[in-house]
Amino acid sequence: MTVSHDVLSHGVLSRDVLVVGGGPAGLSAAARLAAAGLTVAIADEQPELGGQYFRRPSPAVLRAHGDHRPEGGRLIARVRELGVDCLTGHLVWGVADDGRTLFATAPDGAAVRLRARHVIVATGAYERTHPFPGWQLPGVTTPGFAQHLAAADGTPVGRRVLVAGSGPFLLPVACSLLDAGAEVIGVAEAGHPYTPSLRATAALRHPARLRELAGYMARLARARVPIWQGRVVTGASGDDSVSAVTLAATADPSRPVGTFAVDAVCVGYGFRPQTELARLLGCEIRADAATGDAAPVTDAFGRTSRPGVYVVGEAAGIGGVHLARARGRLTAAHILAARGGGDRREIVRLAARTRALGRFTALGEALYPSPAALQDALVSALPDETVVCRCEAVTASDVRAAATDRAGGDLNAAKSWSRAGMGPCQGRFCGFAVAGLVRAARGGERGEPVFPARQPVRPVPVETLLALGEQEPEGDAA
Amino acid sequence: MSARTADAVVIGAGVLGAAAAFHLARAGHRVIVVDRGAPGREGSGTTAGNLHVQAVHTRRPGQEVPLDSARFLPLQRAASDRWEKVEAELDASVELRRSGGFTIAETPEQRAELIAKHAWEERAGIATEVLDGDGARAALPLLGPTVTAATWCPLDGYANPLLTTPAYLAAAVRHGAQVRPFSPVRAVERSGSGWRVTAGTDAPIETPRVLDVAGPWLGEIAALAGIRLAMTPVAIQMHVTVRLPETLRHLVQHIGEGLSVKQVTAGNLLVGGGWPARRFDPDGRSPISAASVLGNMAQAARVLPFVRELRLLRAWAGPLAATPDEMPVIGEVPGAPGFLVAGGTYAFTFAPLWGETLRCLAEGTAPPVDVHDLGPDRLITPVSFEEAR
Numbered sequence: 001m002t003v004s005h006d007v008l009s010h011g012v013l014s015r016d017v018l019v020v021g022g023g024p025a026g027l028s029a030a031a032r033l034a035a036a037g038l039t040v041a042i043a044d045e046q047p048e049l050g051g052q053y054f055r056r057p058s059p060a061v062l063r064a065h066g067d068h069r070p071e072g073g074r075l076i077a078r079v080r081e082l083g084v085d086c087l088t089g090h091l092v093w094g095v096a097d098d099g100r101t102l103f104a105t106a107p108d109g110a111a112v113r114l115r116a117r118h119v120i121v122a123t124g125a126y127e128r129t130h131p132f133p134g135w136q137l138p139g140v141t142t143p144g145f146a147q148h149l150a151a152a153d154g155t156p157v158g159r160r161v162l163v164a165g166s167g168p169f170l171l172p173v174a175c176s177l178l179d180a181g182a183e184v185i186g187v188a189e190a191g192h193p194y195t196p197s198l199r200a201t202a203a204l205r206h207p208a209r210l211r212e213l214a215g216y217m218a219r220l221a222r223a224r225v226p227i228w229q230g231r232v233v234t235g236a237s238g239d240d241s242v243s244a245v246t247l248a249a250t251a252d253p254s255r256p257v258g259t260f261a262v263d264a265v266c267v268g269y270g271f272r273p274q275t276e277l278a279r280l281l282g283c284e285i286r287a288d289a290a291t292g293d294a295a296p297v298t299d300a301f302g303r304t305s306r307p308g309v310y311v312v313g314e315a316a317g318i319g320g321v322h323l324a325r326a327r328g329r330l331t332a333a334h335i336l337a338a339r340g341g342g343d344r345r346e347i348v349r350l351a352a353r354t355r356a357l358g359r360f361t362a363l364g365e366a367l368y369p370s371p372a373a374l375q376d377a378l379v380s381a382l383p384d385e386t387v388v389c390r391c392e393a394v395t396a397s398d399v400r401a402a403a404t405d406r407a408g409g410d411l412n413a414a415k416s417w418s419r420a421g422m423g424p425c426q427g428r429f430c431g432f433a434v435a436g437l438v439r440a441a442r443g444g445e446r447g448e449p450v451f452p453a454r455q456p457v458r459p460v461p462v463e464t465l466l467a468l469g470e471q472e473p474e475g476d477a478a
Numbered sequence: 479m480s481a482r483t484a485d486a487v488v489i490g491a492g493v494l495g496a497a498a499a500f501h502l503a504r505a506g507h508r509v510i511v512v513d514r515g516a517p518g519r520e521g522s523g524t525t526a527g528n529l530h531v532q533a534v535h536t537r538r539p540g541q542e543v544p545l546d547s548a549r550f551l552p553l554q555r556a557a558s559d560r561w562e563k564v565e566a567e568l569d570a571s572v573e574l575r576r577s578g579g580f581t582i583a584e585t586p587e588q589r590a591e592l593i594a595k596h597a598w599e600e601r602a603g604i605a606t607e608v609l610d611g612d613g614a615r616a617a618l619p620l621l622g623p624t625v626t627a628a629t630w631c632p633l634d635g636y637a638n639p640l641l642t643t644p645a646y647l648a649a650a651v652r653h654g655a656q657v658r659p660f661s662p663v664r665a666v667e668r669s670g671s672g673w674r675v676t677a678g679t680d681a682p683i684e685t686p687r688v689l690d691v692a693g694p695w696l697g698e699i700a701a702l703a704g705i706r707l708a709m710t711p712v713a714i715q716m717h718v719t720v721r722l723p724e725t726l727r728h729l730v731q732h733i734g735e736g737l738s739v740k741q742v743t744a745g746n747l748l749v750g751g752g753w754p755a756r757r758f759d760p761d762g763r764s765p766i767s768a769a770s771v772l773g774n775m776a777q778a779a780r781v782l783p784f785v786r787e788l789r790l791l792r793a794w795a796g797p798l799a800a801t802p803d804e805m806p807v808i809g810e811v812p813g814a815p816g817f818l819v820a821g822g823t824y825a826f827t828f829a830p831l832w833g834e835t836l837r838c839l840a841e842g843t844a845p846p847v848d849v850h851d852l853g854p855d856r857l858i859t860p861v862s863f864e865e866a867r
């Protein structure tokens with residue numbers, strides 16, 4: 001959707017609140033704030049609101065199968081009814097010199113400046129990928145991609161599919177593939193989370209969450225899909241597309257334990273917070289030793305080191321859809337309270353819920369291997385000749401050489417000298433592996449977890465820059 | 479801790495420090511290079527990498543005076559010649575490319591400047607050719623309709639900065655130099671007739687010669703030795719588009735504005751010209767200015783309309799040290815025997831020449847070019863009474 005011209009004055013959109021990211025977190029915050037009478041705009045680079053979890057199915061799928069997540073459709077409808085300006089197809093890619101005005105590109109390439117008293121960053125997460133020989137072959141995808149294809153378009157990524165990686169997310173993906181008609185030959189989980197003690201620990205306090213997981217396990221058992229624990233993918237092969245995939249023990253990834261015939265394989269190790277915009281806004285971040293990721297420093301209300309800038313949902317830390325929504329609502333309630341409105345009891349209730357969900361997330365995380373530990377295991381087994389950065393065709397040995405010889409274990413220097421992470425994906429696909437290779441080069445000592453955030457966060461048409469330059473409204477300056 | 483000794487300590491592993499270390503080590507001197515971070519990450523890792531041979535008359539936005547081109551050109555000529563030997567000397571490719579460059583004009587005054595600079599270039603033995611607008615577009619059809627004149631210089635070129643500093647350092651190490659990254663210099667003191675340099679956690683180094691080539695921090699290092707130099711660190715920025723098929727084979731600059739555009743070997747288009755970053759951050763993380771992105775890219779798209787069709791991939795900022803007269807600084811600090819400094823304008827183009835010049839100055843032999851008027855004496859600011867106490 002393009003914003004009508006009465007909404008924009010000389011390409012500037014000013015609202016009480018700007019939400020970047022129309023996923024569960026951003027939508028929840030926007031709905032609460034708009035209901036309280038604030039003017040709210042929500043920008044999302046996707047053509048439809050919904051984010052990862054509430055992504056809208058295609059019209060054909062809706063007709064044939066109905067809406068698999070009707071609460072998402074209701075939330076989006078509510079946001080629209082409340083008069084929130086929904087800037088779909090708008091990539092927010094940069095920050096003006098005042099440190100507050102955001103730059104966006106509309107679907108037709110037009111330029112928009114976004115200004116608000118309260119900026120809520122709800123940019124979600126992206127999948128944690130790790131390279132292995134053959135990962136560039138057609139048919140090798142991420143679980144998230146397979147899930148979207150299956151849930152939104154009703155199409156499986158392949159006929160014989162292996163789902164691999166780590167985290168609870170692999171189970172619903174495998175189920176969606178079954179629903180879409182694929183044969184799932186197995187789920188390979190790097191850790192050993194699925195033990196009887198799982199029930200004992202979490203069931204008492206979080207029966208609903210556990211029922212969800214148990215439901216997926218039951219569905220997989222009915223379809224006789226094996227779950228192999230302590231296994232990682234270490235190679236894929238095939239001529240024009242993937243035809244075989246090799247698994248190895250997580251404990252010793254250099255030793256293969258089996259090869260399987262497939263026509264698709266989905267590999268992913270969970271999610272990393274997408275923090276570029278928060279960092280460009282000047283929000284302080286910290287490295288998380290357990291995940292090997294960077295997360296913005298936020299308090300319970302999503303406040304950051306920059307006054308008026310909030311980070312909510314998975315951009316603030318991975319925790320699933322319920323936590324993302326609760327965080328969005330809590331930030332909204334806090335903003336209302338700070339403006340002298342709102343309801344104290346609402347804040348207390350939401351804060352308690354957020355804490356409880358946070359504890360559940362921590363419990364869940366404890367079941368799976370920490371991404372930082374996985375990073376070490378996977379990186380040590382990564383063959384030298386494997387392409388790590390697909391955009392710039394940089395191999396593991398290129399990164400290793402750059403990291404050891406010249407970079408002295410400095411991530412950004414290793415990027416400069418190897419070109420890994422310099423392409424259009426801005427290091428989203430290779431960042432985790434490059435950080436791991438550099439960490440190995442510095443003898444395991446932890447350094448910067450992520451590449452520095454750079455404008456634009458994704459490539460922007462020069463036409464957009466020219467349009468922004470021509471608008472030149474007052475107030476961008478530092 | 480027992481003291482270590484060296485014939486020369488090079489402070490700063492940028493392209494100047496690397497080149498100086500190479501020339502000194504090759505001549506048999508024992509050299510230690512120290513850097514506070516990873517080598518080649520500051521000015522030398524963020525530079526555009528242009529080899530400027532025709533007069534660089536461009537003014538960065540905010541630059542107060544133009545440099546003295548008539549004085550500068552003979553040096554540029556010598557620097558240009560010196561680059562021809564670099565790849566053979568270092569036994570490495572630095573993607574050196576001499577594909578020539580255009581400097582364009584859009585106004586009658588700018589056109590007059592082109593003609594004036596052409597005369598200085600002739601005097602310095604640098605071949606350039608003046609073209610009118612149509613002539614320029616015939617030579618480079620990518621140029622837009624606002625271009626009214628251009629000079630063409632076949633010697634303008636490019637070397638990949640991400641290869642150049644590492645290649646110099648590797649060659650220096652092959653000749654016995656030691657490189658100590660992540661060793662910030664904390665003290666530079668007189669010690670007998672020489673100097674004692676304390677860097678990182680290593681034992682202090684006793685040396686007769688200190689080469690202060692710390693780029694934007696050159697003044698800060700000099701201050702450790704009690705020397706005040708009028709040098710201003712500034713941060714400027716670069717822009718890079720997504721890759722495209724080979725389209726622009728030449729360097730394109732502007733005579734009256736800060737603009738340089740070229741396509742690098744990987745296929746990306748690099749747009750620079752000295753537009754200011756949001757601020758200089760001494761910790762090496764200067765944030766870019768969005769206003770400069772918009773300004774610099776608009777110029778590029780005006781002069782080279784095909785740029786409109788591209789997408790901007792990334793922008794970054796890099797630091798450099800500016801002198802009040804915009805001329806480079808190279809030489810020994812008066813009253814501080816053995817303390818040499820080098821830096822300032824266009825240090826990338828000059829690195830091979832300055833590397834050799836610094837060796838000569840350190841040895842007390844005649845340098846390949848006359849640099850007596852480029853010494854730090856003109857930058858020395860008096861230390862106040864309170865400071866001296």
Ligand SMILES: Cc1cc2nc3c(=O)[nH]c(=O)nc-3n(C[C@H](O)[C@H](O)[C@H](O)COP(=O)(O)OP(=O)(O)OC[C@H]3O[C@@H](n4cnc5c(N)ncnc54)[C@H](O)[C@@H]3O)c2cc1C
Binds near residue numbers: 092093
């Ligand atoms: C396929 C899939 C299935 C999942 N299944 C489950 C499940 O069963 N249970 C569960 O608890 N969790 C699940 N998750 C996780 C869940 O989706 C997330 O927890 C939740 O979506 C996080 O919400 P969010 O609003 O923080 O971010 P997201 O939903 O990721 O939304 C972020 C939004 O921000 C937009 N955006 C990002 N950057 C920009 C920018 N620069 N400019 C403009 N827009 C931008 C994106 O387009 C996106 O729409 C799943 C995730 C995926 C990918």
Ligand SMILES: Cc1cc2nc3c(=O)[nH]c(=O)nc-3n(C[C@H](O)[C@H](O)[C@H](O)COP(=O)(O)OP(=O)(O)OC[C@H]3O[C@@H](n4cnc5c(N)ncnc54)[C@H](O)[C@@H]3O)c2cc1C
Binds near residue numbers: 491
């Ligand atoms: C964006 C940009 C574009 C440019 N474009 C061009 C161009 O096209 N052509 C051209 O000729 N020139 C260009 N220049 C100028 C030139 O490239 C740089 O000025 C040059 O590379 C600087 O080299 P240097 O060795 O003097 O300093 P630097 O490369 O900055 O190196 C200085 C070193 O000193 C170190 N240091 C600092 N403090 C300490 C300490 N306390 N202890 C130890 N070490 C320390 C730093 O870590 C750094 O590595 C450009 C500069 C920039 C920033």
